[in-house]
Amino acid sequence: MLDIVIDTRQAVITPGFSVKRILPFQLRRMVGPFIFMDHAGPVSVPATTNLDVMPHPHIGLSTVSYLLDGNVTHRDSLGVEQLIKPGEVNWMTAGKGISHSERFEDPNILSAGGLEMIQTWVALPEKDEESDPDFKNYAADELPIFTDKGVWMRLIAGDAYGLKSEVKTSSPLFYLHVELETEARFGIPTGHSERGVYIVKGSLEVNGVSYPAGKLLVFSKGVDPLIIAKEKTTLMMLGGEHLGDRYIWWNFVSSRKERIEQAKEDWKQGRILLPPSDNQEFVPLPEDKSKPAGGPEPGALS
Template sequence: MSRDVPIDPRQHPELETLIVTRTRDLGDGFEVRRALPSAQRRMVGPFIFLDQMGPAVFRSGHGLDVRPHPHIGLATVTYLFDGEILHRDSLGMVQPIRPGEVNWMTAGRGIVHSERTGPETRAAGGRLFGIQTWLALPKQHEETAPAFVHHAAETMPFLEGEGVRMHLIAGALYGKRSPVQSFSDMFYADMALEEGAGLVIPAEHEERALYLAEGTVELDGTEFGVGELLVFRPGSEITLRASAPARMMLLGGEPMDGPRYIFWNFVSSSKERLEEAKADWKAGRFAPVPQETEFIPLPEEPAPVRYP
């Protein structure tokens, strides 16, 4: 849906912010929507970046090619609804990422990875649809050792009933806890609602948001749709209903332990640490990704931005 009329927050006491994303074509018909960071809201709990990838259909011989690039100070989660991505990193990990699986990459003091369409999928062509998030690490863990952990879809907690299906990705929600090791009090869940199904979002976490990837939901008589991020006020339960079959991500957690600066793929509580990372990437001091010869150069951009 396209929202032309701004939401009046006085009509929605539970709603703190509404972020309406726009699609951006990266070429070959591959579109992304960026919900975080935005001018209206920089972070929700530890979540400092949220991109929707696709849905896209690649022709035979085409696919995703994100060349090796570095990260510090964060953890990444690439979560797919459809398709497959081949992950490679500087730890030597090679892992296909498929729908429902959880692949948690901790950058810590520094990691490099690539994200590509694998050779078999590229030859056949296929779909790609998913969400990529970055979670800023607490200060005491910003320089932790890099790591990559894969969790099969069937090992993750599920809840199903009354037209609602939850796949818990990380943290704790609705009495379930994910086996994924996180670094702060947070939650992240894939929710699917049948048309007419209701959902109550509990108030147990201080910062909470809902991102609509498919369908529409109704809150206080207003419909919200694809590409909208609803950030809720603390302290009250949220009750909504799917006015069409919907797929959404619930996310949030405790506020971060201070502001974060972000430059390109680097996140840190220290501007000086970002400058160090930039110099290290320029000088080739990050560990390389085995089997990869390409890389993304450091962009020339303004000074780091402070969030929040």
């Protein structure tokens, strides 16, 4: 059966740039190790609009940037500069601390409605929360593809349907991009204790009930429903094994509340370095209005 259906909420990333926020949700903060999920776009704004996300910090998680359309330039405090393109996996592990920026440097893409991106955060196991930061780009042709009648699927990370991705992860999980033609039938991955299906475009029927785009369907363990596409539909499927509760505040995730407080001070004091090729501006620490770590994050960035 369905455990919960989560509707997207609007979240402002920078002035003029809003996204659909999916996770965390008050009644369901995580699905497997996935603790955060945003859906940006399709974006269509005047070419003069600046949607850049300035350098900002992370700890205790991996960010996963996956583009459906357009491109974005990633720069981080390790010195990595990477143009992110559709179908690639960009896996940045923050560990004990990293900063990065996301710059939209092709204004023609934004004005033509050609940017669409899914951003997720994957919590790290406690033993890896203080690991050294890392960034890895995986080209689209490095990722497993599966096709069947009316079905196209890319395994972004983890294992599902007998396939295994070479993307390095820290815990058991799966993450999939799925395209379904009208009336195509599909199942959700088995072998994982927590599983979710986010409807990017189109609509699904599950157990006789229709669900439109903008909903995350979270399924109970052991339930293996048949999914029927009611029209041409794009899905992101994700889940895995639960790692235990996590605190989240702004861009910081940790199993320890005091570690969140340390990260706040580290950013204020400049102990988390800026990207060497993008160090002229940064996002300041938001004002803390006594909102406890673990509550809804104030305008998280990925």
